Amino acid sequence: MNARVNTADPSPGAFPLTPRSMPHVLLSLIRNPLDALPPEIFDEPVVFTRLGGKLRVYLADPELIYQALVRNSDALGKGEDVRRLLGPALGDGILTSDGAHWKWQRQSVAGAFRHEKLLELQPAMIAAAQRRRDLWLTHKDGALDLCQEMMRTTFDIIVETMMSGGEGIDVDRVERNITDYLKPTGWKFALGLLGAPEWMPHPGKEKAKAAVTFLRATLAKVIAERRRSGIERSDLVSMLLGAADPETGRTMNDEEIIDNLMTFITAGHETTALGLAWTLHLLARHSDCQARLFDEIAAATDGGPLLAEHVGKLTYARQVFSEAMRLYPPAPIISRAALREFTLGAYTIPAGTILYVPIYAVHRHASIWEDPLVFDPERFEPETAKSRHRFAFMPFGAGPRVCIGNGFAMMEAVAILAVLLQRFRVTGPNEPSPKPIMKVTLRPMHPLPIHLVER
16 A cells, blocks of 8 residues: 655645544544544545644554654654653653653663563463463353453463562552543543643543552552562562663662553553453354364363463464454554654655554555455464565554563463463354444443353
8 A cells, every 4th residue: 555645745834634623523532532533544544634733644554654653763752642641650651751761761671571581471371361261160151341351361460470479469459440540531632632731620530640649559569568578589570670771870760660560560461451352252253263263272282281382383363363453453543743854755744743653543444454344363374464564563553662562462362362262162242342442542332241151
């Protein structure tokens, strides 16, 4: 797919602006930011709009996305939208920071996500999935809420692997507070578009503020206990405690450590959990794909319990999870702000432009995918996947700021699917899938119920 843009006059004032209704956009942002996307971006390679006094560019052409996020990555920053939305919870951590501060934080935690380190974590991932399986054995006769079940499973894994048990964290309370924080994010989007001051009240604001206070205080206790005990562990907490800026030698203070733990615990477990929930929801509607998974799991394990060495053999499970994330990318939109002028295709993008990569639209784009709304894991067979542009599929983002935990998430998801589906077949109601709603991550508007059939 190539950008169909007017190359006759690439000056900053010559953008073919798509008109938008400010009231419609504001209402959509409050209700569901996905509905605020220009409808044209599902068919066109690029859409230019002007709202809130700023040029806003939406990219769906993989080549233009590559030019923006890779070739011009140094011209882009996270921008005010991200800081306003996530800053209160994640501070100036790896997800929200820019420049040298971002770079040294990423370097500090990179070791936790090396492939050999991830292989060491596989037994803990499998054990957490087995605990969920055993709980499911006591709920065979009732419907389960997939999002809730997967949130608890991935939270169990992130706390066990990254925090060595988490010093007694109250998982249910943490989960409720994460939801309380994310619930009013549509209001933050809308007020940010209007340029309203951050102190302006809005529905859910005080509850979200209390949630942040609780979550950060919970992690402060973990850090304090780790410092008090002096015990060295091979986990993310110890890595952050020992991290030092290679240029200045300074170490992270407790607030900076909390920023990064908040990032990995909230964003890290939530995205994988939602990807798994949508995956099982889709499998419940596609018994043929589920049967093929059963066969692959049985062949890899030879009928025995899943072991760490089996996970890498489950290629179809990876395809299934990838296809679910194509349809329902857990992080559905990337936003950036242009720090300086740069060239994008035939256009000169001025400083101050807001750039969006609507991953949700890219993954459903009619010019990139055949029958884009159909669930078809065979799209991710190795040879088929190689034939696509690298930036046609990017559930973990792209460029230098690609999600550092993408390998962790994929390994975790495959292990969980294998353990659960080795024991259960999942079924669901014959109803249309609930509409996805963006609350930073892509959640279903209504619960995703499934029923379990023991195999």
